[in-house]
Amino acid sequence: MTPARTPSTPAIPANGHPAKRSKKSKNGHSNGSTRFYGIPMPGVNTEELSGSLIVVEGTDGSGRSTQISLLTEWLEGEGFAVQTMGLRRSFLVGEDIDALLAENAVTRMTLALMYGTDFFDQLERRILPALRSGLIVLADRYIFTLIARAAVRGIGRDYLHGIYEIALRPDLTFWLDVRPEVAFDREFKKSQTISYWESGRDMSLSNDLFQSFIRYQSMIKREFEYLSKRHGFLELDGEQSVAEVNGKLRKRIASHLGIQSTHYKPSHALAHLWR
Amino acid sequence: MATATQNIPVAPQVVPEKVAAPKRAYPGALVVVEGIDGSGKSTQLYLLKRWLEIGGYRIHFTEWNSSPLVKSATRRGKQRRLLTPTTFSMLHAADFADRCERQILPLLHGGYLVLADRYVYTAFARDAARGCAPRWLRNLYSFAPVPDITFYFRAPLEVAVTRIVAGRPKLKYYEAGMDLGISLDRSESFRIFQERILNNYDQMVETDNFVLMDGTVRVNKLQKQMRQLLTERVDLKQFAPKKK
Numbered sequence: 001m002t003p004a005r006t007p008s009t010p011a012i013p014a015n016g017h018p019a020k021r022s023k024k025s026k027n028g029h030s031n032g033s034t035r036f037y038g039i040p041m042p043g044v045n046t047e048e049l050s051g052s053l054i055v056v057e058g059t060d061g062s063g064r065s066t067q068i069s070l071l072t073e074w075l076e077g078e079g080f081a082v083q084t085m086g087l088r089r090s091f092l093v094g095e096d097i098d099a100l101l102a103e104n105a106v107t108r109m110t111l112a113l114m115y116g117t118d119f120f121d122q123l124e125r126r127i128l129p130a131l132r133s134g135l136i137v138l139a140d141r142y143i144f145t146l147i148a149r150a151a152v153r154g155i156g157r158d159y160l161h162g163i164y165e166i167a168l169r170p171d172l173t174f175w176l177d178v179r180p181e182v183a184f185d186r187e188f189k190k191s192q193t194i195s196y197w198e199s200g201r202d203m204s205l206s207n208d209l210f211q212s213f214i215r216y217q218s219m220i221k222r223e224f225e226y227l228s229k230r231h232g233f234l235e236l237d238g239e240q241s242v243a244e245v246n247g248k249l250r251k252r253i254a255s256h257l258g259i260q261s262t263h264y265k266p267s268h269a270l271a272h273l274w275r
Numbered sequence: 276m277a278t279a280t281q282n283i284p285v286a287p288q289v290v291p292e293k294v295a296a297p298k299r300a301y302p303g304a305l306v307v308v309e310g311i312d313g314s315g316k317s318t319q320l321y322l323l324k325r326w327l328e329i330g331g332y333r334i335h336f337t338e339w340n341s342s343p344l345v346k347s348a349t350r351r352g353k354q355r356r357l358l359t360p361t362t363f364s365m366l367h368a369a370d371f372a373d374r375c376e377r378q379i380l381p382l383l384h385g386g387y388l389v390l391a392d393r394y395v396y397t398a399f400a401r402d403a404a405r406g407c408a409p410r411w412l413r414n415l416y417s418f419a420p421v422p423d424i425t426f427y428f429r430a431p432l433e434v435a436v437t438r439i440v441a442g443r444p445k446l447k448y449y450e451a452g453m454d455l456g457i458s459l460d461r462s463e464s465f466r467i468f469q470e471r472i473l474n475n476y477d478q479m480v481e482t483d484n485f486v487l488m489d490g491t492v493r494v495n496k497l498q499k500q501m502r503q504l505l506t507e508r509v510d511l512k513q514f515a516p517k518k519k
Contacts, residue, residue, distance in 0.1 A: 042360045042406035092357050093366070096348045107376040109418060110344065113369035117348075120361045162414035166361065 038165025061183030176238035303383035313435030339393035430490030
């Protein structure tokens, strides 16, 4: 298109996000444009979005899913309705991505764009409707994992940020940081093996699965360090106990949502997670 | 446990290899036809392909939206009308990426003359007509190699629309742009949607060096022009059958 047709919206500002967010009004958000990284997604009226989007990011084995289960129970106990999202859960292409991963025939760009499709389908059909209804959306991973995985495979970071500039900016983004060796222990304990994709075997890093896993997860971690600086993540030490990490998450979320007490004890159903 | 790190080699630095159009880093050539439905582009590319095939040239023909890898998702999305402007665009980009990485780029590197019926400009024109931001679209497809020549077939809106409506029992939902809610009448919606697309194409004549082809000219005469232009712009000798 000609430049005249291009809206003069700024690209994702490096580091600009925490400062901008603090300007938002108490109940909702002052200005539509700051709710997106760059150009707003077509057809979205940000005035209607009264809920909160809270993202928990981290590599495989960082404890994200455990924390999200616990946070969901805590928030529901406090009377907040919760919607969750995660990778490959879209109705549109979730199963197609599973099939692509199983075949190992897919190339990096196609996979990156299929994950993008999956993300935007969930954003439009799950997250935005929930936010319009005033729900708390807990996202088990967000655009950052997608950017990190594609970037370590050689796809340009600017290109990736360009795709996700129409994504909604989260209210809070937590990063559960763990060392790759700790992640290895946890993942191995969970499934008694290490998966093809978690060890980045498509990248031919090493024939030794342990080495491959460590090298791949180290590369991902490095991307997260960069993303954390760029987007102002709230970093938490994911190697602390589940209870400790959960306490820190609750404290920050409580202050964001205006919840007075952060007291929480998991129910019997979730007690096994509380180690 | 954590001491294991000591002997582990440092992860290789990710070279931020820019996924941008390579500057002719391959011996092949890419020929593209673009234009709205009913502009005559597919007929003309077919004739061009036949000419080259008969001459024994090293060619490959590729179509927009034909990759088996994402076909089921595209079909599901269209049948159930799940697609928004963004997911419509993303899914087509994924489809194109598959074709690009597994077909177009290897063929260009292997020295083929690749003929493409529609290319990224279809997405630029059509998805922008649906409301996607042009800058976002340009970035999304920035990994695509730039064509050596892009023939833009232009027919007046009424001519093109009449050709399509006459030849098809029923216009499909997305094809007619019904998702935009412009009009409840499919033919009317189709006409307005195509008009927007046509306007977007027209703007790319200059920005993307389109070779303008008059879609109202007689088929054989237009084909003669097309062959002439191709010969001028692309060194066909390098794709000719090799003599032993």
